[in-house]
Amino acid sequence: MAQIIIKNLRKEFGAFTAVQSSSFTIEDGEFFMLLGPSGCGKTTTLRMIAGLELPTSGEIYIDGAEVSQKPASQRDIAFVFQMFALYPHMNVRKNISYPLVSQGMPSAQVRAKVSEVAGILGITALLDKPVSGLSGGDRQRVALGRAIVRDPSCFLMDEPLGALDAEFREHMALELRALHDRMGATTVYVTHDQLEAMQMGDKIVVMNHGVVEQFGKPQDIYDWPATTFVAKFIGSPAMNLLEFNDMVGNGATSVRLHETAIEVPEILTGTNGNLTFGVRPEHLHLDDTAG
Amino acid sequence: MSFSITEPSNRQKWIAGVLVIAYALITLMPLAWIIATGFKTPADAIAYPPKVIFEPSLEGYVNLFTSRSRVTPEDLAALPPPETFYDQIVRQYDMVITGPSKYGERFVNSIIIGFGSTFLSVFLGTIAAYAFSRFKVPLKDDLLFFILSTRMMPPIAVAIPIFLMYRQLGLSDTHLGMILLYTAVNLSLSVWLLKGFIDEIPIEYEEAALIDGYTRFQAFYKVVLPQAATGIASTAIFCLIFAWNEYAFAVLLTSGTAQTAPPFIPTIIGAGGKDWPAVAAGATLFLLPIMVFTILLRKHLLRGITFGAVRK
Numbered sequence: 001m002a003q004i005i006i007k008n009l010r011k012e013f014g015a016f017t018a019v020q021s022s023s024f025t026i027e028d029g030e031f032f033m034l035l036g037p038s039g040c041g042k043t044t045t046l047r048m049i050a051g052l053e054l055p056t057s058g059e060i061y062i063d064g065a066e067v068s069q070k071p072a073s074q075r076d077i078a079f080v081f082q083m084f085a086l087y088p089h090m091n092v093r094k095n096i097s098y099p100l101v102s103q104g105m106p107s108a109q110v111r112a113k114v115s116e117v118a119g120i121l122g123i124t125a126l127l128d129k130p131v132s133g134l135s136g137g138d139r140q141r142v143a144l145g146r147a148i149v150r151d152p153s154c155f156l157m158d159e160p161l162g163a164l165d166a167e168f169r170e171h172m173a174l175e176l177r178a179l180h181d182r183m184g185a186t187t188v189y190v191t192h193d194q195l196e197a198m199q200m201g202d203k204i205v206v207m208n209h210g211v212v213e214q215f216g217k218p219q220d221i222y223d224w225p226a227t228t229f230v231a232k233f234i235g236s237p238a239m240n241l242l243e244f245n246d247m248v249g250n251g252a253t254s255v256r257l258h259e260t261a262i263e264v265p266e267i268l269t270g271t272n273g274n275l276t277f278g279v280r281p282e283h284l285h286l287d288d289t290a291g
Numbered sequence: 292m293s294f295s296i297t298e299p300s301n302r303q304k305w306i307a308g309v310l311v312i313a314y315a316l317i318t319l320m321p322l323a324w325i326i327a328t329g330f331k332t333p334a335d336a337i338a339y340p341p342k343v344i345f346e347p348s349l350e351g352y353v354n355l356f357t358s359r360s361r362v363t364p365e366d367l368a369a370l371p372p373p374e375t376f377y378d379q380i381v382r383q384y385d386m387v388i389t390g391p392s393k394y395g396e397r398f399v400n401s402i403i404i405g406f407g408s409t410f411l412s413v414f415l416g417t418i419a420a421y422a423f424s425r426f427k428v429p430l431k432d433d434l435l436f437f438i439l440s441t442r443m444m445p446p447i448a449v450a451i452p453i454f455l456m457y458r459q460l461g462l463s464d465t466h467l468g469m470i471l472l473y474t475a476v477n478l479s480l481s482v483w484l485l486k487g488f489i490d491e492i493p494i495e496y497e498e499a500a501l502i503d504g505y506t507r508f509q510a511f512y513k514v515v516l517p518q519a520a521t522g523i524a525s526t527a528i529f530c531l532i533f534a535w536n537e538y539a540f541a542v543l544l545t546s547g548t549a550q551t552a553p554p555f556i557p558t559i560i561g562a563g564g565k566d567w568p569a570v571a572a573g574a575t576l577f578l579l580p581i582m583v584f585t586i587l588l589r590k591h592l593l594r595g596i597t598f599g600a601v602r603k
Contacts (some may be wrong), residue, residue, distance in 0.1 A: 052498050072501040079502040085495035089517040102504035146503070 002063035002153035002186050003028045004049060009058035009068075011044050018044040020210040021058070026188060026203070031180050033201035034190045037233070041210040043158055046190045050156050051075050063153055073102075078147035080157040084139045086131040086146070093127040096145040103150070117149045120179075136164050140172060144179065154186035161196065173200055194234050198222065206230050231278050240284075242277045322578075328571035336567040351568025353377040355394050355559065355576075359386040394573060397555040401535065402580065403466055404551055408473035409531040413523055415474070416481030417489075421511060423482070424489040425497075435486075438479045446476050447539045454543055464545045472544070473534040480533075481526050488522025489515065524591035528584065535581050552577050 004026040011019040019041040026032045034042040047053040049060055051072035060068040067075050078099075086095050093114055100110045118124045121141045126134065131142060140160065147155055160176070161169045177200050180187050191197050197204050198218045206213045206221065206229075214226040225231035231239045244257050248271050254261045257277060299307070328336050330347040359381055370387070373379040381388055423431060453472065454463075462468030492515060500510035516523075542554040556573040559566060 050502060052501065071506075072498070073504045073506060077502065079499070081495045081499060083493065083495060085493065085499040087496060087499070087514060098500075099503035102509075146499075150503075 003061075004154060004186060004188065005059075005061040006045070006049070007059040007061070009045065009048060009060065010056045011041070011048060011053060012056045018210055019048070019055075022205075022207070022210075022212045024205050024212060024215045026186060028186055029184050030202045031177065031187045031200060032189065033197040033204040034188065034207065035192070035194060035197040035201075035204050035233075036207035036213075037192055040207040042190045042192075042205075042207050045207070046156050046158055046188060049188060050077055050079050052079075076153045078150065078152040078155050080143050080147050080155065080160045082159040082162045084143040084163070086139060086142055088132060091128055091130050092123065092134070092142050092145075095131060095142055096127075096149050099146060099150045113149055114145075117145045120148070120182075121145050137168055137172060140164065144176075148179070148183060152185065154188065155180075157187065157189045159190055159192070161191075169196075176200070195236065198234070206233060208233070225278070228276055228278070235280060237281050239278045239280050242279075243274060244277055245274055247271075248275070325571045325578075326575050329568055329575045331568050331571075333566060333568055336571070337565075348380075348568075349376070350380050351566075351570075351572035353380050354566055354569040355572045356392055357381070357388045358390050358392050360389050361386050393550075393555065394552075394559075397550055397552045398576070400466065400545075400549055401551040401553075401577070404469040404473065404549070405531055405535040405580075407466070407470040408477065408534045409527050411470060411474040412477035412481045412530045413485075413527050416478055416485050416526065417516075417519065417523060419478075419482045420485035420489050421515065423486050425494065435483070438482050441475075442479045450540065450543055453540075457544055464547055464549045466549045469541070469545060469549055469551070472540060473530075473537065477530040477533055481530055484526045484529070485519065485522055488519050488526075492518045521591045524588045528588055528591075531584060532581060 006022055006024050006026075009019055009022045010017070022041075022045060034045060036042045044053060048055050048068075049062075051067070051070060051074075055068050058068065059066055062075060062077070072079075087098065090098070096117060097110045097114050100113060105113075114127070115124065118127055121144060123138060123141050123145065126138060126142070131139065134142065140163075143160070157176075161172050164172055173196060189197075189200065201218055203216065204218055204221055205215045208229050214221055214230045216224075221230060222234055225234060225239070228241060231241060242257060244255070246256050248255055250269060254263045255275070255277060256262075262277070327343075327345075329351045330349070331342070331345050332348045332350050335342050335345045335348075336351075357377065362385060364385060367382060367385055367387070370382075373382055378388065422428060423435060428434065457463045457468055457472075460468075462471070496514045496518065497507075497510040500514045501507065505513065536553065537551075538553045541551045545551060545554065552573070556570060556577065559569050559573055
């Protein structure tokens, strides 16, 4: 249960800057999506929150405490890896109980806690099986079990559905969201799939080339993209973008494209020069009257 | 004729089987001959044509483990009757046992030096390989090449400098000296082999352990080591085989206290005629530890040799 504040976070790998001065706040209990194409810095941001990478500069606050230079083991967070990273030499029970054992919890209590978690995830029957024989979905559940068993202050998930079959992903996504609602813990979720982000997230940060492009609620990002990148990245099929050069007067309610006046939903402030007109495909309809 | 990569035909299986068995027979032949010779009498051992079927005798083993001296027939007759089977064997040749031979000591030396240097090579190799695999080490590639380059000349090429150095340092003919030497020779192999194994272990396992509240050392010890067990076992076998069989340095640097079995076994020949059964007995016993070690770890060894060839 924690609020996470990211302030001017920056990460450089040699000459390459993976994350450039990101700032955003993740509220307590939120299901928060870090969205962007491959190599945009979303995973690096997540790994910095986890403590698996240390930031070059900037601060991270978890629950009010500054943690940016602390090791992962001291941050009280749980991390779900894309490839699950279940310990292959341990069975399911040992995998789930591993974070509790590190805290020195008595074994009777560990057993009780593990069975409780296994019950929530529906994997009680698998507890004494080796992890090597499990299906992708079951591995995912064990990885989630290992994450939730310790009641961490927040969950960090790096494309946790990326390794699953397409049909199973949707099912698992619902399960994940339900689990989040039940636990109420802050969840930070990295994905490159905008559909997943729109469906599951309370808030989304869209990143590109290490820069935060936009930060807000899914619907707001869809309706009011802050940049052309966001406009193109969100929505399927993508938004139509037409560049035009025209003068728009103060208080205008339409723009002119190729001699055609098109009404816009918002009153515009006056501007001049190279402009981009964006329209979502679903907002277009064909008409047989001449324009 | 058609070939299939996935499923060999019966005929191909047959040919493969015959080849493998023929190869096994050829390679096992000397081994079988040595083991058999150890149980022959000296006369049978050099009989011509060679004897395949013979009456087994423990003479070779008795001679291997004892020092004997010749006595006159009168003195022999004056002795009380032999108490044990080995007394009896020795007296057939007008000899009496004067004490144990040095073979036992040399064998123990081999075990101390062989396993000691194997442990050190694997221990240091694992730590170094982990660092090379996981951390940013300045000049990493150059260092790795340098480590490998120590194997580019035969170790014996530096025998004389090492001999002089060891004499100066007082390491000649000491267990520590031999352990250090074999460790130095094996370390490059062990670092390179183990780095390959550790590179194959996804870093996420350690990261998961770090997140689960373990320190980096605990993550290494509890997660990486069990994963690397296969690699460690096969590296240990390679190191042990080298240290166990090494002959040249052992001849040069050891003569007494720290002498290992390989330079000792040939010296058995000299004592009064060519005692082939004793030599063969010495060689047979010398084979045993490494055979047992390899059989114990054979599953790992096979996987170790083919490791990295196929991506899981």
